[in-house]
Amino acid sequence: MVVHFLELAGLALRNLRGYLLRSLLTTLGVVFGIASVVTMMALGRGAEDEILREIDKLGITNVILNSVKPPASKSANETRNWVSSYGLTFNDQIQIEETVPGILHALPVHSYTERAWEGSRKEDVLVKGVTPDYFVATKTGIARGRGISADDERERRPVAVVHQQLVRSLGHYGDPLGFTLRVGDQLYEVVGVLEDEEFRGLMRKALSAPARAENEVLVPYSTVLTRIGTRSYTRASGSFQATDIELNQIIVEVEQQGHVVPVAHMLRTLLEKLHEERDYELIVPIELLEQRRRYAAVFNVVLLLIAGISLLVGGIGIANIMLATVTERTREIGIRRAIGAKRHHVMIQFLLETVILSLAGGVLGVALGQAGVAAMEWWTGWEAKFTLDVALWALLVSCGVGILSGLFPAWRASHLDPIQALRYE
Amino acid sequence: MSDSGELLIEARDVHRWYGEGEARVEVLRGVDLLVQRGEYVAIVGASGSGKSTLLSILGCLDRPGQGTYRLGGRDVLSLRDDHISEVRLREIGFVFQSFQLIPQLSTLENVEVPLFYAGVPRRERHARAKAALERVGLGHRLSHRPTQLSGGEQQRSAIARALVHDPPLLLADEPTGNLDSETGKAILALIDEIHAEGRTILLITHDLAVAKHAPRLVTIKDGEIVLDQSTRGI
Numbered sequence: 001m002v003v004h005f006l007e008l009a010g011l012a013l014r015n016l017r018g019y020l021l022r023s024l025l026t027t028l029g030v031v032f033g034i035a036s037v038v039t040m041m042a043l044g045r046g047a048e049d050e051i052l053r054e055i056d057k058l059g060i061t062n063v064i065l066n067s068v069k070p071p072a073s074k075s076a077n078e079t080r081n082w083v084s085s086y087g088l089t090f091n092d093q094i095q096i097e098e099t100v101p102g103i104l105h106a107l108p109v110h111s112y113t114e115r116a117w118e119g120s121r122k123e124d125v126l127v128k129g130v131t132p133d134y135f136v137a138t139k140t141g142i143a144r145g146r147g148i149s150a151d152d153e154r155e156r157r158p159v160a161v162v163h164q165q166l167v168r169s170l171g172h173y174g175d176p177l178g179f180t181l182r183v184g185d186q187l188y189e190v191v192g193v194l195e196d197e198e199f200r201g202l203m204r205k206a207l208s209a210p211a212r213a214e215n216e217v218l219v220p221y222s223t224v225l226t227r228i229g230t231r232s233y234t235r236a237s238g239s240f241q242a243t244d245i246e247l248n249q250i251i252v253e254v255e256q257q258g259h260v261v262p263v264a265h266m267l268r269t270l271l272e273k274l275h276e277e278r279d280y281e282l283i284v285p286i287e288l289l290e291q292r293r294r295y296a297a298v299f300n301v302v303l304l305l306i307a308g309i310s311l312l313v314g315g316i317g318i319a320n321i322m323l324a325t326v327t328e329r330t331r332e333i334g335i336r337r338a339i340g341a342k343r344h345h346v347m348i349q350f351l352l353e354t355v356i357l358s359l360a361g362g363v364l365g366v367a368l369g370q371a372g373v374a375a376m377e378w379w380t381g382w383e384a385k386f387t388l389d390v391a392l393w394a395l396l397v398s399c400g401v402g403i404l405s406g407l408f409p410a411w412r413a414s415h416l417d418p419i420q421a422l423r424y425e
Numbered sequence: 426m427s428d429s430g431e432l433l434i435e436a437r438d439v440h441r442w443y444g445e446g447e448a449r450v451e452v453l454r455g456v457d458l459l460v461q462r463g464e465y466v467a468i469v470g471a472s473g474s475g476k477s478t479l480l481s482i483l484g485c486l487d488r489p490g491q492g493t494y495r496l497g498g499r500d501v502l503s504l505r506d507d508h509i510s511e512v513r514l515r516e517i518g519f520v521f522q523s524f525q526l527i528p529q530l531s532t533l534e535n536v537e538v539p540l541f542y543a544g545v546p547r548r549e550r551h552a553r554a555k556a557a558l559e560r561v562g563l564g565h566r567l568s569h570r571p572t573q574l575s576g577g578e579q580q581r582s583a584i585a586r587a588l589v590h591d592p593p594l595l596l597a598d599e600p601t602g603n604l605d606s607e608t609g610k611a612i613l614a615l616i617d618e619i620h621a622e623g624r625t626i627l628l629i630t631h632d633l634a635v636a637k638h639a640p641r642l643v644t645i646k647d648g649e650i651v652l653d654q655s656t657r658g659i
Contacts, residue, residue, distance in 0.1 A: 004544070007541065007547070014529075015529065018529060331525070332527050332528075332529070334525075335525045335526075335527055335538075336527075336538065336542075337510070338484075338486060338513065338519055338525075339513065339514065339519070339538055339539050339542065339586070340510050340511065340513045340514025340515075340539055340542050340543070341510065341542050342506075342507045342510040342511070342542075343506060343507065343510070344507075345542060418486050419481050419486050419487055422521070422525060
């Protein structure tokens with residue numbers, strides 16, 4: 001004896017359609033539960049993607065060393081003269097390159113801030129003296145022209161690689177290649193245009209990019225050192241302050257990804273010996289990645305908990321209404337049983353109702369979640385990523401919620417005494 | 426179906442009580458009832474006499490506390506719940522005093538319900554239900570809801586539903602109880618016709634005038650059969 005499953009589903013659907021408003025209200029808990037989870041998952045994944053991309057950009061096999069101003073209380077150098085001197089040194093770079101095994105190279109970066117100008121237009125720029133390998137190590141893309149070449153470096157040529165935007169803001173709307181860039185009292189010939197990209201958060205901080213990423217000027221390392229030197233002056237509250245930083249950054253590229261952590265450990269030990277103060281910082285993208293993964297895991301657990309609670313509440317809502325429905329339809333159940341419906345027919349009929357109800361809630365929830373994701377992206381500018389697997393999981397889970405919340409009401413319906421059910425008014 | 430002499434219902438020493446100990450109320454006290462295939466039996470009794478309980482037991486909706494019951498030679502008391510459902514589905518058609526149609530379904534769909542559980546394909550179900558409704562004179566009321574039908578029409582639909590899957594036994598519990606006397610007569614005439622087709626009918630009523638339609642009259646009082654006679658002489 002085969003009762004067609006599809007026909008039972010049709011019957012369930014009809015009963016739900018008969019009370020459309022009630023069905024909708026019943027499943028609202030599931031709708032919002034699923035919607036919030038879908039939205040949060042999408043936002044979480046978007047954030048994770050962004051972080052991965054940034055970390056990837058920093059270079060998973062890199063260890064980045066930055067000069068940082070030491071805490072004021074410990075700056076004993078003040079007594080020497082009015083020049084504050086701190087940060088990574090040339091010696092550091094040589095020591096690293098020569099003593100630390102497993103590294104490809106330690107790239108020195110010396111940078112200074114200056115004002116670029118053209119006529120009456122001015123822009124504050126960060127001039128970075130970099131070696132040719134810098135472009136590969138930091139995955140800095142060249143849109144047009146070329147990067148800094150070995151010849152530039154050897155001959156200390158006054159050439160620069162810039163963002164097109166900088167040349168534009170200086171009032172030159174023609175081809176940036178060949179443009180003569182005035183930075184302070186220096187002239188540089190633009191030989192390459194950098195790819196436009198968004199520097200955000202972590203990435204900007206780690207590469208010490210200026211607030212406006214497009215105001216970055218890359219020039220040969222040797223050119224900066226011979227023309228400018230290591231000392232820079234800044235005007236602060238009326239008086240000049242001189243700082244002497246030999247290297248602003250050292251980018252250490254490690255041969256193998258597996259060696260990054262031990263190399264980072266060696267660098268820490270080495271720098272602790274070479275420096276009396278903590279006037280440097282060490283950024284290990286692979287460690288950042290691990291840290292982010294741990295955060296993500298915590299986030300996911302919290303998310304699951306919230307999802308679980310909201311779906312539990314939604315499920316209880318469905319179960320509650322289904323119990324009322326079973327009571328309301330006691331007579332119908334009695335009639336069906338008297339006519340010859342088996343217990344499992346009644347059970348399946350009610351279970352299908354809750355499953356369809358919950359599944360519909362799931363579908364609505366996914367749709368609402370999508371809308372929520374779009375709204376959040378528009379509103380906050382966060383990056384979100386909606387994936388199909390999240391939607392499928394959401395539907396699977398709502399199906400499960402339907403079954404669980406329907407079990408008791410359906411069991412109750414199927415175990416009604418037919419005689420009493422028939423007499424029920 | 427009409428092989429006279431073959432027993433369809435064989436209930437012996439049927440007891441049914443509710444509650445335990447002091448509160449125990451005896452509803453049936455050892456009822457014996459044998460009905461042959463093709464018979465038309467009316468069971469009469471006042472309210473509280475136990476006739477409804479007897480019908481529930483004979484209709485496999487209830488189990489006796491003690492005694493044996495064979496339907497069509499099969500000991501239904503030994504069956505599991507699913508098999509009892511199957512027996513109800515295959516062997517018995519019910520007609521109730523309050524019609525017991527499902528309000529959400531149309532007349533045609535109501536009549537289709539037994540066929541649905543019997544796994545009859547949709548198209549055949551429609552055809553058979555339609556034929557059954559035409560048989561009771563409701564061919565023009567297929568898509569109406571039960572609430573849109575008169576009492577007599579509702580009871581006709583219920584009879585169509587009871588017969589659509591062609592069960593050998595029709596159990597009717599006060600089928601005219603909710604109807605006016607004219608309509609009641611028409612329903613009884615319909616039941617007579619069904620009997621004439623060779624079906625076994627067990628009709629329960631408190632109304633002697635209704636009971637007289639049946640050739641055999643069983644009177645039940647305080648849970649015991651007090652009289653079992655042919656109505657020809659009355």
